[in-house]
Amino acid sequence: MTTVLLVLGILVFLIVAHELGHFFAAKLFKVKVDEFGIGYPPRAFTLGTWGGTEYTLNWLPFGGFVRLFGEHGETHVKGSFAGAPKYAQAIILLAGVTMNAFAAWFLFAGALTAGIPRVITERGQIAEAQLFVNTVVPGSPADAAGIRLGDEITRIEDTKGEVAELTPMQVVSYISDRGGKQLDVTYRREAAVTTVTLIPAHAVVAQSADRPAVGLGLVLVTDDSISFWQALKESGPRTIAAFKETVQGLWTLIRDAAAGEPNLQNIVGPVGLVDYVGNASRHGIGQVLALAAFISVNLAVINLIPIPALDGGRLFLLGIEAIIRRPPYKLVVQSLNFLGVLIIIFLMVTVTYNDIARLLA
Numbered sequence: 001m002t003t004v005l006l007v008l009g010i011l012v013f014l015i016v017a018h019e020l021g022h023f024f025a026a027k028l029f030k031v032k033v034d035e036f037g038i039g040y041p042p043r044a045f046t047l048g049t050w051g052g053t054e055y056t057l058n059w060l061p062f063g064g065f066v067r068l069f070g071e072h073g074e075t076h077v078k079g080s081f082a083g084a085p086k087y088a089q090a091i092i093l094l095a096g097v098t099m100n101a102f103a104a105w106f107l108f109a110g111a112l113t114a115g116i117p118r119v120i121t122e123r124g125q126i127a128e129a130q131l132f133v134n135t136v137v138p139g140s141p142a143d144a145a146g147i148r149l150g151d152e153i154t155r156i157e158d159t160k161g162e163v164a165e166l167t168p169m170q171v172v173s174y175i176s177d178r179g180g181k182q183l184d185v186t187y188r189r190e191a192a193v194t195t196v197t198l199i200p201a202h203a204v205v206a207q208s209a210d211r212p213a214v215g216l217g218l219v220l221v222t223d224d225s226i227s228f229w230q231a232l233k234e235s236g237p238r239t240i241a242a243f244k245e246t247v248q249g250l251w252t253l254i255r256d257a258a259a260g261e262p263n264l265q266n267i268v269g270p271v272g273l274v275d276y277v278g279n280a281s282r283h284g285i286g287q288v289l290a291l292a293a294f295i296s297v298n299l300a301v302i303n304l305i306p307i308p309a310l311d312g313g314r315l316f317l318l319g320i321e322a323i324i325r326r327p328p329y330k331l332v333v334q335s336l337n338f339l340g341v342l343i344i345i346f347l348m349v350t351v352t353y354n355d356i357a358r359l360l361a
Helices: 002-028 086-114 141-145 168-176 228-258 270-281 285-303 311-324 330-360
Strands: 033-050 053-068 118-120 130-136 152-158 183-189 192-198 216-222
Touching: 002 033, 002 053, 002 086, 002 270, 002 285, 086 228, 086 285, 086 311, 130 141, 141 192, 152 168, 168 216, 228 285, 270 285
Parallel strands: none
Antiparallel strands: 033 053, 118 216, 130 152, 130 216, 152 183, 183 192
């Protein structure tokens, strides 16, 4: 029950943040906001009215919404969404996605402040950092010995008893100086500790064929917390990387669907989210914040898909209206909105089915 409430809290926070983006942008361009609601109707009660906007709490606790005056084109008078310049309408629509990006940035910063795994360059930065495998060259000595991504390297020693300093640069130098010689490499995988013997060889790494190597890529990782201001700097690249990963995953899904081979197995819906958040919560608040940040990125990207009923679909129709210099036919808009809702319902049913199947398995 606690996990379910945590999931609801994350979703409400992220959706309300999204709607606040629309709200602030609308206020900036003098577009009247009729209602700002937390949760979805039916209405529970009204908090009050300020600045011409009614603030409400609603019974369905799954997010929030902003109701703009004239947002469906029913009126083009001053102060209405439809009556605002096209660039203002576009900015208002994009403001929700922008707010989700900022939310992800701050959530990643909070996660780093609480303490989550992060890559550092040298052990001197954090003495207790751990050395993990992030690349294994196929067919290399390391691959043949069974070392895998995510293994922690705990010791590297040659036949003379000389031990390598466990930083990526030092290990590369240590191995390249011992071509053709036996090395004992100890690694940890979960609770099991294993030692294997590797012999560095030439031509293992194509880009450095003249340098002896065993085929391992290594990174130093620590989960020590950092100051919030430092975390703000480091969370920027994390947010950008999360956007790239999400867009790439979405593009792969669309490409496979176009080829007649859609793969929805890895898409997580609300039911699966409970399991993910539950696992994250067992590893501390930092992991929960990092997961919330990644969800925020996903919400931003999904909202940009040009499906009617999403911000991306509304932006698409706004672009069409700007090109043809008149609103699209109302029947066409209604038909596209209906199609968009059907697509969203289909996806929700499919991912929920997959979520339940994963949980039962």
